[in-house]
Amino acid sequence: MLTVGLTGGIGSGKSAVTRLLGERGAVVVDADRVAREVVAPGTEGLAAVVAEFGPGVLGPDGALDRERLGRLVFSDPGRLAALNAIVHPLVARRSAELRAAAPRDAVVVNDVPLLVENDLAGMYDLIVVVDAPEDTRLDRLVRSRGMTEADARARMAAQADRAARLAVADRVVANDGTLADLETRVAELWEELVERAAAG
Structure with missing residues (x-):
């Protein structure tokens, strides 16, 4: 079993990456879903x-x-x-x-929004960070989730900053382009995860 800690700032597209990995066969443990x-x-x-x-x-x-x-x-x-x-x-x-x-023999992807904030990196075999620039994330939160800019900024400020997330990353999935770009990057990541899980 390979345990992956997957994180990213709010609006980074972490949920999309989690969904794509799940579609490829990962066992997903979604901390937000569990929290609900x-x-x-x-x-x-x-x-x-x-x-x-x-x-x-x-x-x-x-x-x-x-x-x-x-x-x-x-x-x-x-x-x-x-x-x-x-x-x-x-x-x-x-x-x-x-x-x-x-x-x-599973690849278990743990979707953990506050992985960095709660110092949980040591719990997983590999840390994957989904990354997008702050202005891109802010735009997604306001446009797609209907948050006010003030609410979006408060949510972003309550999380670790980008540098802190990148500092714990073993792999970074950049999500600053199209969905097709993201799918390609996730497919490459999945191949690596499967190989690592098989190697034990």
Whole structure:
């Protein structure tokens, strides 16, 4: 098994790279998806978040209102740290369960947005960073995700900077061109990952 830690700043296209690797046969452990799962209605994670931040972070359906919670934490490092202290251990535990269930010869791609911020590089055999210039990322967040520029900049500022991500990278996937360019780069990366997994 080859464990890959895949990260990139918000708006870099990390999710697209994860999807393309999954389509090629990678076992994907998506930290964002797991993070949603561990705070779903009825979970200990959601109960802990409500205890910390109050019932105002819940929507009318009783589910976590991620947008409202995001506005609370992304402009306040102390509140963000409090949220992370609740969610990260739960995500780590569930992610470990998913990795343990993968076949022995698998390429397991762990999509971890905060890999650098949480000093998790040592957990993986190989670190892949999806990279795009800051102005490109900002444009994607505003145009594609409908964020205001202020919200997008706050989300970007809450993450490690580009230099810190590149410093931990074993491989960098540049995503500053077309989807076809990205597909070509991911195909090349996949060949290497499969070879490394086979070599043990």
